[in-house]
Amino acid sequence: MKKFTVLFVMILVLMSLTAGSVLADDVTQVKIGIGTDAMPNCYLDADGNLAGENYEVMTLVDELLPQYEFVYETADQDAITIGLDTGTYAAGVNNFFYNDSRAEKYIFPKYPVAAGVRGLVLRNEYKDKITQGTTEEMLSQVAKLGLVNVPYSSSESGYALYTKFNESHEEQLIFEVSEHSPIAIEVQEIINGRYDVLSDLRSSYTAVKPEVDPNDETFFVEFTDAGFGTWVLYNKDQAELVAAIDEAMEKLYADGTMAALSIKYYGENCFQYIENFEYADVAPKAE
16 A cells, blocks of 8 residues: 555656646646746736736736636747747747747647737938838848848747748848847847847837837837737647647637737727738727
């Protein structure tokens, strides 16, 4: 009997190390990898606690799903995707962009966790040299001017965007493949001249600009074709979990909670920019 007890305890310990572990009363623990340098999407507040739109959405989803308990582990983006690949994480939260490579490896849910408009951040000296246009048109201007972009790791959307552009254009975008820095640092590096341009969400830029660029030395110009959702990624084995989360997310969209959170964190209902999105015009839920 003693050997059996020891074996049973060992099994429970092993289960606790996996992405989804069964707890008492049929509650399944869901291990989630979450980023901390994507303000205002997911970050650490002044007290070192998780915060941000992505995180708050997931806590509300958790409240709607009593059969699950979400447990978070902070990690950078590369570590999150590795955790998804190995099954360490059931889900990855870091305001992920969609690309075909990710769609082959992970489950994208039915509903985005957030939305936004993508564009370029540049020093003011380029205001008369970069004009607004589509993603391809504006990146072509950057390439022709020979501007140096901030680095992107191979797991990031910026890497996929720039690589795809370079594969089909003679004039190449200049960027290094290396570890990604938080946008606050990248804006500072653009101001000091280390780099010339970065591509990111308008909401991410406006969240850090007052602190890192108080003298208005940079500006943002959006791509005209860049309204889209951002996502939580799920391990391929988590179809049942994703189905439950889709139902919870539908409720949060339908009752205006998602619109209210978008206004809270981004200053506007960013879901309006997603073309043909069924909940684009839902009124925000009153507090």
